[in-house]
Amino acid sequence: MWLLSLLALVLAVAWAFPVYWMINSSMLGSATLESATPTFVPFGGSLNNFAQVLTPEFFSALTVSVSVTLLSVAVCLLFAFLASVAISRFRFRGRVSFIVTILLIQMLPAEGLFIAQYKMMSSLGLLSNVLGLSILYVAAVVPFTIWMLRGFVTGIPLELEEAAMVDGLSRTQAFMRITLPLLAPGLVASGVFAFLQCWNEFTVALVIMENNRTLPLWLRGFVQQSSTEAINWGQVMAASAIVAIPVIIFFVIVQGRMTSGLVAGAVKG
Structure with missing residues (x-):
């Protein structure tokens, strides 16, 4: 031991x-x-390195990253939640095909979609736009998030809802009072995955965000010095630490909630 x-x-x-x-x-x-x-x-x-990297460019990139990440995570969880419940609780025509499609989408290389994504965002006037980047992030993250949440929904016995319906609740009430609290750990885990994917994503933002930079693009600027200027690694490390702080704060907030909903709702009050 x-x-x-x-x-x-x-x-x-x-x-x-x-x-x-x-x-x-x-x-x-x-x-x-x-x-x-x-x-x-x-x-x-x-802390001089930290003071030198906290420039207006940093706060502009922080605003873009926070906006894109929060919007993408919220929309992704909403779509993934509804889709996972549908394919886990209901039997309908095309259900198996939908599940297979989700798996096949995961096999597509992101690099192969860059040209199509750029042209699509350009035609819609969404280049260097928070909404345009959020749409691409949701499209990239939501398939795997659906697959994650499907496992959580399937793992919750349908008999719990049926027992609540015997006690007089409607199906919607049984789902909201019994199943939804039990899904809290799954929603948090899926939200963490989506948050990390959106917060740290670099390549799609590099292609789409020509003017507005996200934090990973801002961080790249510290190592793209001119040939006559040495890289200030102290500032690079300070900038990296600053980018990591929101992720750490996010985990501190949600880590206690990942287990709080494991048994909530399964006991009738």
Whole structure:
């Protein structure tokens, strides 16, 4: 048992070290980072790198990323929720074909769609537009989100709803009071997946967002210096840490909710 515990500790340290190194480097100057001797503890470090990257360009990119991510996640969860309930609770013509289509869509390489996506957004006047990028993100994320939620819906016994209907509830009331609370962990897990996909996405934004930059595109600007200008790795690390902060905050908010709905609603009050 102690060997497994030691292995788990080693894996945890290996997983956390890159994050620590990013934060550590963000507090060091360029001369220290470029030294042949690594600095594992930022003694004498400062927050100057953070102050230098918090420019108007950052806040503009932050606004774009937050807007696109929140809009995409909300629409994606709505569509995925309705679709997963439909294919799990009802039998209708074309159901199997719909499920197979969802799987086939996952096999399409994103790079093969760039030209079509660009022309479509250009014809609609949605280039460099939050709505246009959100539409593409929803289309890319919703198939897998449907597949995730389908597993959660299928795992909830239909007998729970039937028992509630025997007690006098309508089908809609039984679903809202019994099944929906039990789906909370699935909705949160699917929302986390959709959030990460939209927040960190780079290639589609690079093609579509010609003027308005998202945070990944803004972050790329720190390593696209001119040939005569050295890359300031301290600022790169500080910018990377700032981009990661919203993700960390998001996980802190939702991690307690991922298990809160596991048994909620299954007990009649």
